[in-house]
Amino acid sequence: MLNNTRHGKLAAVAVMAATALAITSCGSSEPATPAANAGGSSAAAEPVTITVHTFGGGENFGYDKAVETWNAAHPNIQVKYQNLTDRFEDVYLPQLLQRLQAGSGAADIIAVDEGAMGLMKARPQFFTDLAEYGLESRKADFPAAKWDNGINADNKLFALGTDIGGMTMCYRTDLFQKAGLPTERDEVSKLWPDWNAFMEIGKKFQAANPGKSDPKFLDGPNTLYNVILSQEAPKNGNVSYFDKSNQLILETNPAIKTSFDLVKSFSEAGLTAKLASFTPPWNAAIKKGAFATMGCPAWMLGVVSGAAGEENKGKWDVASVPGGAGNWGGSYLAVPKQSKHPKEAAEVLNYLTGKEGQIAAFQEAAAFPSSLPAQQDPAVSELKNAFFNDAPTGQIFGASVKDLLPTFLGEKHAQVKTSVEKVLEGMDQGSIPYDQAWTKFVEAGVKAAG
Amino acid sequence: MTLHVDTPAPPRPGPRRPVGHRGTERSRGFARFDLRATPYFLVSPYFLLFAIFGVFPLGYTFWVSLHEWELAGDKTLVGFDNYIELITDGAFWNAVVNTLGMFAMSTIPQLALALVLANALNKRIRGRLFFRLGVLLPLITSVVAVAVVFTQLYGRDYGMINWFLSLFDVDAINWQNQKWSAWVAISTMIDWRWTGYNAIILLAAMQTIPKDLYEAAAIDGATARRQFWQITIPMLRPTIIFTVFISTIGGLTLFTEPVMFDGNPTMAGGTTGQYQTVAMFIVKEAFRDFDFGYAAAAAWLLFVLILIGTLINYSFTRRIGGSK
Numbered sequence: 001m002l003n004n005t006r007h008g009k010l011a012a013v014a015v016m017a018a019t020a021l022a023i024t025s026c027g028s029s030e031p032a033t034p035a036a037n038a039g040g041s042s043a044a045a046e047p048v049t050i051t052v053h054t055f056g057g058g059e060n061f062g063y064d065k066a067v068e069t070w071n072a073a074h075p076n077i078q079v080k081y082q083n084l085t086d087r088f089e090d091v092y093l094p095q096l097l098q099r100l101q102a103g104s105g106a107a108d109i110i111a112v113d114e115g116a117m118g119l120m121k122a123r124p125q126f127f128t129d130l131a132e133y134g135l136e137s138r139k140a141d142f143p144a145a146k147w148d149n150g151i152n153a154d155n156k157l158f159a160l161g162t163d164i165g166g167m168t169m170c171y172r173t174d175l176f177q178k179a180g181l182p183t184e185r186d187e188v189s190k191l192w193p194d195w196n197a198f199m200e201i202g203k204k205f206q207a208a209n210p211g212k213s214d215p216k217f218l219d220g221p222n223t224l225y226n227v228i229l230s231q232e233a234p235k236n237g238n239v240s241y242f243d244k245s246n247q248l249i250l251e252t253n254p255a256i257k258t259s260f261d262l263v264k265s266f267s268e269a270g271l272t273a274k275l276a277s278f279t280p281p282w283n284a285a286i287k288k289g290a291f292a293t294m295g296c297p298a299w300m301l302g303v304v305s306g307a308a309g310e311e312n313k314g315k316w317d318v319a320s321v322p323g324g325a326g327n328w329g330g331s332y333l334a335v336p337k338q339s340k341h342p343k344e345a346a347e348v349l350n351y352l353t354g355k356e357g358q359i360a361a362f363q364e365a366a367a368f369p370s371s372l373p374a375q376q377d378p379a380v381s382e383l384k385n386a387f388f389n390d391a392p393t394g395q396i397f398g399a400s401v402k403d404l405l406p407t408f409l410g411e412k413h414a415q416v417k418t419s420v421e422k423v424l425e426g427m428d429q430g431s432i433p434y435d436q437a438w439t440k441f442v443e444a445g446v447k448a449a450g
Numbered sequence: 451m452t453l454h455v456d457t458p459a460p461p462r463p464g465p466r467r468p469v470g471h472r473g474t475e476r477s478r479g480f481a482r483f484d485l486r487a488t489p490y491f492l493v494s495p496y497f498l499l500f501a502i503f504g505v506f507p508l509g510y511t512f513w514v515s516l517h518e519w520e521l522a523g524d525k526t527l528v529g530f531d532n533y534i535e536l537i538t539d540g541a542f543w544n545a546v547v548n549t550l551g552m553f554a555m556s557t558i559p560q561l562a563l564a565l566v567l568a569n570a571l572n573k574r575i576r577g578r579l580f581f582r583l584g585v586l587l588p589l590i591t592s593v594v595a596v597a598v599v600f601t602q603l604y605g606r607d608y609g610m611i612n613w614f615l616s617l618f619d620v621d622a623i624n625w626q627n628q629k630w631s632a633w634v635a636i637s638t639m640i641d642w643r644w645t646g647y648n649a650i651i652l653l654a655a656m657q658t659i660p661k662d663l664y665e666a667a668a669i670d671g672a673t674a675r676r677q678f679w680q681i682t683i684p685m686l687r688p689t690i691i692f693t694v695f696i697s698t699i700g701g702l703t704l705f706t707e708p709v710m711f712d713g714n715p716t717m718a719g720g721t722t723g724q725y726q727t728v729a730m731f732i733v734k735e736a737f738r739d740f741d742f743g744y745a746a747a748a749a750w751l752l753f754v755l756i757l758i759g760t761l762i763n764y765s766f767t768r769r770i771g772g773s774k
Contacts, residue, residue, distance in 0.1 A: 087714070087715065089716075089738070090714070090715045090716050090717070090737075090738055091715060094521070094737040094738065094740070097521045097522040097740065098521065098522070100522050101521065101522040122523075123522060123523065126522070212621075212622075274624070276713075276714075276721075278714065279713040279714055280713050281605060281606065281607060281608075281713065284607070284608060285607070288608075290607065415738070415739050415740075418716060418718075418738070419718075422716075422718050422721050422722075423721070423722075425721045426720075426721030426722045429624055429626075429627050429721060430624070430627060431627050431628065431720070431721050431722050431724065432721070432722060440722075447541070448739060
């Protein structure tokens with residue numbers, strides 16, 4: 001659901017134990033419950049259990065309600081939904097690859113973050129061709145960018161999109177008020193048509209908060225960098241770290257240099273709280289209000305509300321982002337070849353990525369639908385987010401994803417992304433001097449791609 | 451533990467066993483075989499398990515290390531390319547330096563302190579049992595819990611240590627940011643946990659030293675300090691060697707504390723690898739960058755490094771107390 005990681009309160013150990021239990025219970029053929037069958041179902045004669053594995057903190061994929069609805073209507077195809085971990089790149093992905101390689105242990109339906117889609121596309125041998133089960137017909141439901149990313153190296157449809165990032169700017173109304181800035185979301189949006197204007201507002205904010213322990217304008221380099229890169233990549237041929245033949249273009253792609261330079265200037269101006277995103281100190285800072293703004297794709301709203309807690313309800317709001325449209329994150333569902341029930345799994349996948357499933361996920365976890373019919377549904381377009389001061393998130397995100405263009409992400413995108421962002425953190429926190437940062441940034445990227 | 455205890459049937463040709471000459475010889479041959487083989491048979495479970503969980507992984511890791519081997523991806527035999535690349539890889543040597551640095555920074559004060567503690571606990575003091583149990587207490591807390599608590603103590607914004615330093619007008623230190631500060635923080639975690647353990651082992655050894663040695667020394671007018679250096683230390687030599695070996699192996703495979711100190715499992719060990727250890731480097735290569743071959747090569751180099759480290763330490767500790 002996101003390009004990085006989300007922190008939730010799930011104990012990994014408990015999840016692992018639960019997974020082990022689920023796997024054993026799948027292995028044993030469960031006796032058909034007569035009561036359930038009495039309802040009269042036409043599909044499979046023997047009840048089939050379809051497992052769904054996802055990742056993400058807080059509400060993660062928000063499938064609790066959707067799965068409940070499905071299970072009530074389909075006694076012969078029971079779905080078991082499990083969120084394995086809150087971290088994608090360094091926990092979920094390695095585990096998934098090992099299970100794919102081993103040929104067992106992966107769920108019937110697995111979730112994959114956008115950042116690892118390049119990696120999965122290059123491994124068509126592990127996935128079921130969804131066109132075999134008629135899902136080719138869903139093409140019209142998705143924006144071209146989202147659909148195309150689900151086609152793998154063998155030119156087969158292997159994954160369908162779930163949510164989409166979109167882009168907004170979250171801000172703390174109480175801190176804005178203290179700094180003498182407007183707090184109403186339309187006025188705030190007008191403050192920053194572009195990043196230069198955003199910088200000026202930042203300086204104004206910081207001038208009003210000069211103390212050592214006063215709040216900073218921004219959280220740190222990571223979120224800012226990803227937001228700007230998501231806007232710059234479409235302006236430069238829709239590529240980020242890799243070109244379409246999977247060659248590293250980190251050093252030559254102007255989108256990357258522009259994003260890097262902007263982040264550097266914000267850091268040099270002293271506007272960041274020098275926090276690495278998705279770490280415990282970052283979560284603590286969200287809770288304590290140690291910074292005033294942060295770039296927010298749709299799924300980030302769930303992260304913020306989860307980290308900030310109920311006591312901060314209404315203190316955050318959502319304005320438009322400087323610099324135009326962009327997409328950061330968003331996920332896909334796929335059916336591994338090792339699934340024993342690919343037909344039923346494809347049916348469930350069709351439901352979860354369909355209008356009904358995506359609307360339920362948006363209501364539960366603020367994950368903005370990639371499905372066009374879902375986006376146009378009043379249940380989405382008119383939804384307000386109570387935590388964010390009743391911001392009309394359906395409308396805001398709907399507008400932000402309207403003109404979204406696809407960005408090509410290479411096979412080793414996730415590895416390169418993780419490595420270069422470490423350099424940004426180092427630069428922001430002072431372990432890498434500003435004048436050496438770009439060199440180190442390129443070095444780290446080249447190494448991770450090699 | 452003598453051999454004949456293990457032989458079940460003593461080969462004694464008697465009247466009740468109607469066997470001929472050849473038969474006797476065969477049974478004698480069996481007896482000899484029995485005598486020789488049974489001990490091996492009896493210790494074999496250990497070696498079988500060791501072969502499965504020790505030798506095989508070692509060999510297989512070596513086999514993997516000769517490949518360009520991607521997790522759930524391609525494998526091509528590349529010979530010693532991974533090793534050559536590794537030897538010229540600055541990140542690997544950075545991890546080696548970090549590992550050795552934190553090893554020295556934690557182990558030397560730890561063993562010295564353990565020795566002093568053990569000596570103190572060996573004295574007749576009030577509440578001796580309480581103190582002896584007390585020093586062992588950190589050992590029964592989980593490593594992860596220790597690391598989590600210490601990492602919070604060393605927090606930049608809301609950590610207790612920075613709060614304490616701020617009372618003396620010291621600016622908030624970002625402990626993860628510099629090599630020295632990160633090493634200090636991680637070393638304290640290791641020492642907090644392991645000093646008591648080593649102290650108890652040394653204490654146990656101290657109690658086996660005959661009291662009359664000290665009495666004789668005291669009669670000859672040796673001071674307590676002299677007794678410590680001339681009697682206690684030399685008599686503890688085998689135990690000190692043991693603790694040094696264990697600490698070396700533990701120190702060179704340091705993993706949990708720096709991982710937890712990082713706050714996320716990216717295995718990067720800080721923004722520029724300030725505290726990335728070799729073990730973290732291996733996990734990062736294998737399970738974050740999916741480069742199994744390279745990780746396997748690094749694992750083999752770590753193995754060699756530990757062998758060298760242990761040999762060096764052995765040659766140092768062998769000289770303890772002279773070789774009179």
